[in-house]
Every structure is written in structure tokens, then in C-alpha cells.
Amino acid sequence: MPIAFDNSYARLPERFFALTPPTPVPAPRLVRLNEALADELCLDAAWLEGPEGVAMLAGNAVAPGSTPIATAYAGHQFGQFSPQLGDGRAILLGEVVDRAGTRRDIQLKGAGRTRFSRGGDGRAALGPVMREYIVSEAMAALGIKTTRALAFVLTGAPVIREEIQPGAVLTRVATSHIRIGSFQYFAARQDIEALRLLADHAIARHYPHAAEAANPTLALLEAVISAQADLVARWLLVGFIHGVMNTDNSSISGETIDYGPCAFLDGYDPETVFSAIDAHGRYAYGNQPSIALWNLTRLAEALLPLLAEDTDAAVALAQTALEAFAPRFQAAYDTGIARKLGLAGDGEADTVLGAEFLGMLSAQGADFTLSFRHLSRLQAGLADEAPLRAALGDDPALADWLARWRNRGAGTAKGSLLTVNPAYIPRNHRIAAAIEAAQERDDFGPFETLMSVLAEPFEERAAFAAYETPPQPHERVRRTFCGT
Structure with missing residues (x-):
């Protein structure tokens, strides 16, 4: 058998999903297969690249053992509740168990x-x-929990959005596609039986330790809160903006999911928004922690019937669990900033240094990633202070800051920051250039080069020096768009 599917979600009751075979496309063409990920999933790359594999990746054939389904979920979109959303353009083919023994979804988008x-x-x-x-894939290389990309194919048919574009199908891999909105879907219908089945499934799949707790649902909620706090802290530490943090785009596994109008910071500004549909900045870079807590509060509301029979008791348990988010996030973020500065992160002085450095970046609009990389080279003895001073516009506060930074022992572990602060991120103008070349000239060379650069984000390579630098004014891409 080419793929050893074992589809636990499809064994849940029918109201959890709709059986949905993919719709064939006229002329499938495989553009890229992630061979390393295929091996991780125990999949035969040669078969996937062959006619039968490409037919499956395009949706033209259903592989043996696959049970294609579209999952049901609800969600708050920009704060407004929609009781039924669901997979409108994604079909879950099934699940596999990878080399580490982890169950993973394979989905066509x-x-x-x-x-x-x-x-x-x-x-x-x-x-x-x-x-x-x-x-x-860049997020995975940066060590951030994320869904993965196994492959994508061109369909040979156009898609009409803001303009006519080539159609494509992405094969996405996730530890599951269970969302906060999945729980909201059944809570909105007061389907307590389905809520319990979903909670039990989520516990078994993601947080098996919760099954041993006195209150497994509470343990599930606490685990999701911790996972989301850690995840959003990691986003901020690399300058990532999700762009559309609706509850239906929030995975309970703690993976980053649903990359729509996402982007990375260039100049540091907590109010940065790239998403063309986020007119009021709800999902701005600096708002992401508070939005994560808002989303988790919606999860807690959905789980109230399972937390306790008495409503007041359930609310009290939920509130206590949610109160753990802020300190968990802050601890993860402060520890991460200390690591980015080469500090121990064990005192208020380190926290102050981190805040002051970010304050200088904000005041000058300095590039987030490159500024930390300049500091890393300074610590490693590979550069003097000049590049950092230039990046910060010769801010007069920098000299005093550097003196205190060195006094905190930041220069003792030579070179360590080079493995913490990336040289390369998927800068928006580079992504836009790769997409333009593919759309306009059927040229995937820039895409392949960019993937090579991002595969090793901490390893400087002279041939890719230009990929470190922020965009020139004429290269800036200020708005990104959803694919729907």
C-alpha cells in the first residue's frame, strides 16, 4: 500500500464531517514535493512523484485507505460569530503515523x-x-510549531480572485485540524454528546496526560492555553504576524495553522498590519497575545458544560485556567528575548535591557531581524558596532545600552546568538517576487532559491547575502491577501 492511512477522525459520528471526494482537475502538474517530510511520514517519495501519486495530490484519484472528508467547525471571524464554517476548500484525505509515532493529518487545500x-x-x-x-516550511526551520507543506501541484485551470490566477492544490500536514471553532460548532448546537466525544478525541490525540487528571476537560483547556501562550510568544520573537487569528484558524494542538495574509516584520512596529482584510488592526503584530487569550476564552465558553455540572463552578474553573495565560506568555516571551540578547533572563535588569532594545528599534523603525543579527555578529566578534549603530540611526542611547548589555555577561558565550537570531526570514518582498515569477512566467527558480535560503535560516552563506536585507522602499509589500 503506498500510504498506510488510519483515519480516526472519520470514525467519529457523521455530524463531525461530510464525506467529500476531491474534484478532479484537468492537467495536474507536480511543482514541488517535500521529500524530507515524505520520509518523515513514512511515505514513498518515488510513488508520490509518479502518476498515481500526482493524481492523489491533485485530487484526481483517491488512494486506497483514504476516507476524504470535509470537517465541520464554527468560528469568530474578526469578532463576529459564524455558527457554521467548515472546510470550504480543504479535504482531509486521512491520517498516517510518522516515524516518531505521531499521528498526522494529510489534507488537500x-x-x-x-x-x-x-x-x-x-x-x-x-x-x-x-x-x-x-x-x-520557514517556520518549521525556525523551530516553531506549525503545519507543514508536503507538496503542491498546478491544476491546469484558472482561479478567479482579485484577478485571474493559475489554480493550485497544496498538500498540508498537521498533527490534527481540530480548531477552537470545532468545539464552538457543537457548543452552538448544544450538542453536549458531540462536545464530549470531541474533547475525548482531542485528549487522546494531543494531550493524553489529561485523561489521568481529576477533571480531564479542565486539563485539556489548561494544556491548550499553555500551548497557545508558548506559540504566540515564539511568533513575536521572530517577528511573525499571522494576520487572521479567527477562532477557526486557531489549532488546539498549538501549531501555527492557516497561513493566509501572514507576513514577517521588516521595521519594528508593534502596530504593523499586513492583512488587506484587517482594516482596524485587530490582528496587528502587538495585539496577537491579547487576541490569543480572547480566542481561548471562547474555547473555555464552549467547554463549560464539560467542566462542571454547576454553571458557576464551571465558570470559576475556566476563569482560573485563563488567568494562567498572561504569566505563561510573559515568561516565554521574556525568556526568548533574553536568549536573543544572550542574557541569562534571570532578573529585572535583563527584562529592562530587552524592552530598551526594542524601544530603540521602534523609535528608529529599525529592521527587527537584521538588528538582532547585527547584535549576534557583534557578540561573535565577526563585526564591530558600526552596522548596529547604522541600523539604529546612531541612537545616542545605544552606547550606554551596549555597556550595560556587556556588563550582564552577554559577550561570554561567543557566537551563541548566531544560532538564536536568524539571518534569513521569508521576507514579504521575496515571497512576492517568487509568486510573480511563477504566475507571470511559469518560472519557479526564485521559489526554489528562496526555499534553499530558508531551509537553513541561521547559517550565513555568502551567495545569499542579499536575502538578509530588508526591502528597498520600492520593493515594500504593505498588503497581503487571503486565498478565498
């Missing part, structure tokens, strides 16, 4: 209409597919 398409075409355009492939 852009595979055609489903029961949940809500009038949409169920397809994906090449640009958003490429963006998700690039950014999700």
Missing part, C-alpha cells in the same frame, strides 16, 4: 467544493498556495 463552501469555488490560487508553502 484547494481540492474543490464541499458542503461547507458557502458559495465558494473550493479552489486555491497559486499565489496563496506558494505563500503557505514558503512560510510554513
Whole structure:
């Protein structure tokens, strides 16, 4: 058998999903297969690259053992609740167990209409597919929990969005596609039986230790809160902006999911927004921790019937669990900033130094990633202070800051910061250039080069020096778009 599918979610009751075969496309063409990920999933790369594999990746054939489904979920989108969303253009083919013994979903994104398409075409355009492939794989290389990209194919059919674009199908891999909105879907219907089944499934799949707790549902909620706090801290530490943190885009596994109008900071500004649909900055870079807590509060509300029979007791348990988010996030973030500065992170002085450095970046609009990389080279003895001073506009506060930074022992572990602060991130203008070359000239060379650069984000290579630098004014991409 080419793929050893074992589909636990499809064994849940029918109201959890809709059986949905993918819709075939006219001329599938495999553009890229992630061979390393295929091996991790115990998949035969040669088979995936062959006619049968490409047919499966395009949605033209259903592999033996696959049970294609579109999952049901609800969600708050920009604060407004929609009781039924669901997979409108994504089809879960099934699950595999990888080499580490972890269960992983294999999903096609852009595979055609489903029961949940809500009038949409169920397809994906090449640009958003490429963006998700690039950014999700870059996040994995940075060590951040994320869904992964196994492959993408061109369909041979156009997709109409803001303009006519080539159609594509992304094969996405996740530890599951269970979202906060998955719980909201059944809570909105007061389907307590389904809520309990979903909670039990999530515990067994993601947090088996919770099954041994006196209150397994509370333990599940606490685990999701911790996972989200750690994840969002990691986002901020690399300058990542998700762009559309709706509850249906929040995974309970603690993985980054649904890369739509996402982007990375260039100049440091906590109010930065790239998403073209986020008119009021709800999901700005600096708002992401508070939005994560807002989303988790919606999860807690959905789980109230399972937390305790008495409503007041359930609310009290939920509130106590949610109060743990802020200190958990702050501890993860402060520890991360200390690591980025080469500090022990064990005192208020380190926290102050971190805040002051970010304050200088903000005041000058200095590039977030490059400024930390300049500091890393300074610590490693590979550069003097001049590049950092230039990046910060010769801020007069820098000399005093550097003196206190050195006094905190930041220069003792030579070179360590080079493995903490990346040289390369998926800068928005580089992604845009790769997409433009693919769309306009069927040229995937820039995409392949960018993937090579991002595969080793901490390893400086002279040939890729230009990929470290922020965009010139004429190269800036200020708005990104969803694929729907």
C-alpha cells in the first residue's frame, strides 16, 4: 500500500464531517514535493512523484485507505460569530503515523467544493498556495510549531480572485485540524454528546496526560492555553504576524495553522498590519497575545458544560485556567528575548535591557531581524558596532545600552546568538517576487532559491547575502491577501 492511512477522525459520528471526494482537475502538474517530510511520514517519495501519486495530490484519484472528508467547525471571524464554517476548500484525505509515532493529518487545500463552501469555488490560487508553502516550511526551520507543506501541484485551470490566477492544490500536514471553532460548532448546537466525544478525541490525540487528571476537560483547556501562550510568544520573537487569528484558524494542538495574509516584520512596529482584510488592526503584530487569550476564552465558553455540572463552578474553573495565560506568555516571551540578547533572563535588569532594545528599534523603525543579527555578529566578534549603530540611526542611547548589555555577561558565550537570531526570514518582498515569477512566467527558480535560503535560516552563506536585507522602499509589500 503506498500510504498506510488510519483515519480516526472519520470514525467519529457523521455530524463531525461530510464525506467529500476531491474534484478532479484537468492537467495536474507536480511543482514541488517535500521529500524530507515524505520520509518523515513514512511515505514513498518515488510513488508520490509518479502518476498515481500526482493524481492523489491533485485530487484526481483517491488512494486506497483514504476516507476524504470535509470537517465541520464554527468560528469568530474578526469578532463576529459564524455558527457554521467548515472546510470550504480543504479535504482531509486521512491520517498516517510518522516515524516518531505521531499521528498526522494529510489534507488537500484547494481540492474543490464541499458542503461547507458557502458559495465558494473550493479552489486555491497559486499565489496563496506558494505563500503557505514558503512560510510554513520557514517556520518549521525556525523551530516553531506549525503545519507543514508536503507538496503542491498546478491544476491546469484558472482561479478567479482579485484577478485571474493559475489554480493550485497544496498538500498540508498537521498533527490534527481540530480548531477552537470545532468545539464552538457543537457548543452552538448544544450538542453536549458531540462536545464530549470531541474533547475525548482531542485528549487522546494531543494531550493524553489529561485523561489521568481529576477533571480531564479542565486539563485539556489548561494544556491548550499553555500551548497557545508558548506559540504566540515564539511568533513575536521572530517577528511573525499571522494576520487572521479567527477562532477557526486557531489549532488546539498549538501549531501555527492557516497561513493566509501572514507576513514577517521588516521595521519594528508593534502596530504593523499586513492583512488587506484587517482594516482596524485587530490582528496587528502587538495585539496577537491579547487576541490569543480572547480566542481561548471562547474555547473555555464552549467547554463549560464539560467542566462542571454547576454553571458557576464551571465558570470559576475556566476563569482560573485563563488567568494562567498572561504569566505563561510573559515568561516565554521574556525568556526568548533574553536568549536573543544572550542574557541569562534571570532578573529585572535583563527584562529592562530587552524592552530598551526594542524601544530603540521602534523609535528608529529599525529592521527587527537584521538588528538582532547585527547584535549576534557583534557578540561573535565577526563585526564591530558600526552596522548596529547604522541600523539604529546612531541612537545616542545605544552606547550606554551596549555597556550595560556587556556588563550582564552577554559577550561570554561567543557566537551563541548566531544560532538564536536568524539571518534569513521569508521576507514579504521575496515571497512576492517568487509568486510573480511563477504566475507571470511559469518560472519557479526564485521559489526554489528562496526555499534553499530558508531551509537553513541561521547559517550565513555568502551567495545569499542579499536575502538578509530588508526591502528597498520600492520593493515594500504593505498588503497581503487571503486565498478565498
